[in-house]
Amino acid sequence: MQSMSDYYSAVQLRADRWSALREKLVHLEREPQGRRAKAAHAEAQKLFGSLAIVERYWAFPGMAAFEHIRRQFEAGHLSEATYSVTRVNRALTTGAYRRRKIPLEQGILDEDQEEDALLPPDARALTKPYFEVMIVDDVNEHQERWLKSNMLSMRRSEDAFTYEPVVVSSLQDALIGVLFNHNIQAIIVRPGLRLESEVELAILTRYLNRAGGAEEIEDIPPEDYGPELCRLIAKVRPELDAYLVTDRSVEDIAGLDLGICRRVFYNQEDFMELHLNILRGVQARFKTPFFTALKEYSKQPTGVFHAMPISRGKSITRSHWIQDMGAFYGPNIFLAETSATSGGLDSLLEPHGPIKEAQELAARAFGAKQTFFATNGTSTCNKIVVQALVRPGDIVLVDRDCHKSHHYGMVLAGANVRYLDSYPLNEYSMYGAVPLKEIKHHLLKLKAAGKLDRVRMLLLTNCTFDGIVYNVERVMEECLAIKPDLIFLWDEAWFAFARFGPTYRPRTGMNAANNLRERLRSPEHAKAHAKQVEKLQDADEATLIKTRLIPPPNARVRVYTTQSTHKTLTSLRQGSMIHVNDQDFKGEVEASFQEAYMTHTSTSPNYQIIASLDVGRRQVELEGFEFVQRQVEAAMAMRRAISTHPLLQKYFKVLTAGDMIPEEHRESGVESYYDPEQGWTDIWNCWEKDEFVLDATRVTLAVGGTGWDGDTFKTQVLMDKYGIQINKTSRNTVLFMTNIGTTRSSVAYLIEVLVEIAKELDDRLDDASKMERLAFERRVKNLMQDLPPLPDFSHFHEAFCADPDTGEGDIRTPFFLAYDENNCDYLDLQGGIEAEMDKGREVVSASFIIPYPPGFPILVPGQVVSREILAFMRALDVNEIHGYRADLGLRVFTDEALAKQLETLATAAE
Secondary structure, eight states, rough: OOOOOGGHHHHHHHHHHHHHHHHHHHHHHHHOSHHHHHHHHHHHHHHHHHHHHGGGGGGGSSSHHHHHHHEEEEEEEHHHHHHHHHHHHHHHHGGGGGGSSOOSSTTOOOOOTTGGGGHHHHHHHSSSSSEEEEEEOOOHHOOOOOOOHHHHHTOOOOOOOEEEEEOOOOOOHHHHHHHHHTTTTEEEOOOTSOOOOOOHHHHHHHHHHTTTTTGTTTTOOGGGGHHHHHHHHHHHHHEEEEEEESSSOOOHTTTTTTTTHHHHHHOOHHHHHHHHHHHHHHHHHOOOOHHHHHHHHHHHHOOOOOOOOTTTHHHTOOSSOOOHHHHHOOOOHHHHHSSSOOOOOOOSSOSSSSHHHHHHHHHHHHHEEEEEEEEHHHHHHHHHHHHHOOTTTTEEEEEEEEEEEHHHHHHHTEEEEEOOOEEEEEEGTTEEOHHHHHHHHHHHHHHHHHOOOOGGEEESSSTTTTTTEEEEEHHHHHHHSSSTTTTTEEOTTTTTTGGGSSTTGGSSSSHHHHHHHHHHHHHHHHHHHHHHHHTTTTTHHHHHHOOOOOOOTOOOEEEEEOOOHHHHSOOOHHHHHHHEEEIIIIIIIIIHHHHHHHHHHSSSHHHHHHHHHHHHHHHHHHHHHHHHHHHHHHHHHHHHHHOOOTTTHHEEEEEEHHHHOGGGGOOOOOOOSSTTTEEEEEEEEHHHHHEEOOOOTEEEEEGGGGOOOOOHHHHHHHHHHHOOOOBOOOOSEEEEEEEEEEOOOHHHHHHHHHHHHHHHHHHHHHHHHHHHHHHHHHHHHHHHHHHOOOOOOBOOOOOSSSSSSTTTEEOOHHHHHTTTTGGGGOOOOHHHHHHHTTTOOBBBBSSOOOOEESOOOSSSSTOOHHHHHHHHHHHOSSSSEOOBBBTTTTEEEHHHHHHHHHHHHHHHHO
């Protein structure tokens, strides 16, 4: 039996304990006597003991049924206990307990038990969705039965959902329960609850710490336990509904922060009213306005006299040659295909009906003030936001290794770009993220130059492709202390799931924006700011960079996030969202945003994508917590399995937070999320404190020890041989991204594949000649040691940079200047460029140069080519470099074109 410390998640521990218990009982039935039976009996006793601690938080099988099974075991009724445990284990695995009552006693016929695992999706869609309701009250066994029976007696056949109650007695148990039990959708907080839990188990204490632990609740008076519980649950699972039953007066309750509380019941046992409110609350999240409208439209008999022959499937059903397409996709997708915006549907460009309502529900789910759907990816979302907010000549601070759509957005907007350098990870040929001191340095430099009024936006990627996550709230508060109306665009393309993980949520743009808005309004904040202003009067830049700056109370919170919903949540490809939390949106931005949205959004958007965004939002509000929890579990299990396997350690290494984040940016001191000696680290601490943290769901594997570079390992080994698909590689790493669809079986298959690869390498090296071994060692050394340093951004040529001291450049002018081929030349990468540099010429790129990997521009139009960049380009052994033609060389500006542009710049200055 694995130690408790081997588990990151109590959910995974619970599932494995039930499975292990079934195995032990089956063994005891087959072999009831002997030394092995004695050991199995002792193990089963331990398993019952560990399960007794966690089962109190779940409605199925329930503590009464669990204790009955344990008594059967202790009384020696092995056959009955084994049968019951097997049924429980099967029901938990298949989810059958969600669809029907599971009989646990022998002799009760259960005709449906064999069908659960094979139930088709259309049959499952007809069953009522199941959830659990937590009742928090310190009651005895008789009172608990009375509470449950009263709640269950309210259920009716016409109810849209079905639920089961689970009772816990304390505030701490409730906090553990909502973080442990993903089935919980509503909480009833009664006045009898006590403060402390009787549970003392490290893995459950970790759950309690994520909800604020004991520190925040030590000094709360007993009469405030209920309201405080609602507030604390709002921090970790804001999507839930709470109902407060209290005997306090209206006046006492009115001024309290009740968090997620939907309704207060005053000293009454109105179970029907509670029941109806619970169902109404879940229905509010289950509702999908546009998906429902599209389904209804597909059922209507319609004569099609508009564009789209494929609408209603007519061009397919009448065809003799493309029937296979209709057979593959089925009829519904074509019945729901239209270019009409009437008939109960809506227009994405001017939404007034179900699309508008769907976007409002998405805003609620993701903590935004406004949300806009996009059907052609986050690349378009990025361009919309940049074009809506940035005016020609505005200065924008940009993460240099951000997605290429941002760079092109700067061209379209005519921005003056000040590129920011991320810290390099030369050992793995990748970049991290931009340190806060780097951002503050450039803001203070622009302030000293008198240009702060022109600074419009800070644009950063959160989290990066490799999983580096910013301390979003701290970045914004310190930047607002320097520039109180600065706009923030957080590219969260790969981070849509983060809203629904309690550890992850605080580091999302929308959550941080809401926290900032609340904090800036508080009197305590105003006092702290005034005190710091007095203290820092006449402070130099070095002091300001070292100090944690406090924004003024009148700072404007202006935050935008773009999200590739389709990449990390359920949506059809290219389904994305723009989330807005901008205090000045209505007065300043709304009109320009609408124009930019019109510019980049198709007049014929794909309704299937919009419907999938609507349904994806429903999913994450009702089970996003569960799915993200399982995603993290899968990634953590992968980390542990690879890190502890002796054979895999010879050729592979899972990069830890210590490998990917320099020590100066890890205030917590946490280097690894898992240590074979100590087990799992509670990552809540580092996610709360550190400047940068590592998203555990992305597992970066160093593969240089195999002698294969990342791209070869991806294509020729993983994909071609084993059918494993990945997105991202570097020179010596590959990135495995888990998602909400990743299963434990998928992780197991990956581990099996890596072990097989390691065994083959062992066999090959055993049979290798001396020269073959030397060649292998040389390849490994080349991949793991002889790595070119990653180049920083050089600078813009003076023809495109009016002030070299602050360094912001105009990339729009060189971008369009290069349209005239007479302004450009090509220089050979291997000798021609360096020869020109030796003559003293400044070689200036005429285009974006984007190698894959790393997938971001290492040169932009108007940028001077440095020797470091040249060396890096030569060392790249990738097949795909956008903007570079191997047959011609690097496209650069001629000296004549640069001289002419300098004359134009001088004339404009006069």
